[in-house]
Amino acid sequence: MLNLDLMNKTVLITGANGGIGSAITKAFLEEGAVVIAGYRGNIQKLDTLKSEVPNSLHSKIIPIQLDLNNLDQCKIELDNLISRIESIDILVNCAGTAVEKPFLLSDFEELDSQIQSNFLAPVKLTQLVLKNMLLKKKGCIVNISSIVSSRFGRGIVVYSSAKAAVDRFTKSLALEVGRKGIRVNAVCPGMIETKMTNMLQKNMPSELLKMSPITRPGQPFEIARAVLFLASENMSSYITGTTLVVDGGLSI
């Protein structure tokens, strides 16, 4: 049995109520971590998630409302939180939204919103959390990117560009903070069965998935396991600045 050594580690997950986010939340809970579950609107999904894990783990989930469009409020929430829990060991930037629309039909507001929610929000939130990690000289950040950061992207031009920026942010930040004991990595999911990818799926040739080496869409738990691996100091202490593609070979 592999020892991930995540017991009692404190993990902040944004978008913890989303398709992939809730799988990541569940995976960390099952490893004994304390999960600060960031959500924007729908807390009911977190209640559903609670019903899927043993009662003994319920006390290990701390919901926190984080509207990433209001970073000032996030800062207040996080400062309050950190004063209570002392430290955040792992940050998983999972929140994001993809809006499918031809580029030329998108207005400026929609373009701004895509950059804001998929790039600037995780960047700014990382800055808020990093200070605490820097003081401890220890920490791990996992950004949820996408294979569209380097492949595909029709109908989601700005979303895919923002994800490419997340990949670059991952690498540049890893360079800057590695000496301080902080690792930064990204996971790039392919076609995962969630609401968001169902929408992306419409924009890819239907035979593409069948032609990929593993001829099925991925499941959220398969992304969660990749995140656990990168978040575990025991498993990946020498890995930083990487973008781990988890797509069943779709992008080969």
Next chain:
Amino acid sequence: MTDKQILQTIQEVINQSSGLPLTEIHPNSTLFDKLAIDSIDMVDILFNLERKYDIELKISEIEQYSKDELGDEPFEIDQIITEKGLEVLRKRMPEIPSEKLTLGITIHDIIRLITVQSLANMVAVQLEKKKN
């Protein structure tokens, strides 16, 4: 807390953050040029001092204080610090040799002039503010 104690604490924090031996961290050493401290070390040092003393430290405040003191007079023109601006800096940063504060230096050069002693002075100012 005496100025000497503050200076000693700063030397220790720099040592812990950058790994430089204490014997190389002199009061008049410039942080960036002489000690070759990079930006992430600098952030680390400032955060540690903020936590140790429960104060807020911002390098940009040196420029802001100087601007406030000058009032309507310009501190810089096209990023080059004016004679009046230099006068204020000389008063505010007496630890910097005056030959380094001469006409022609830009606002971006200020950060390169900061010494270990400058940092100690900044901490002392903030501690005084906190007391009041």
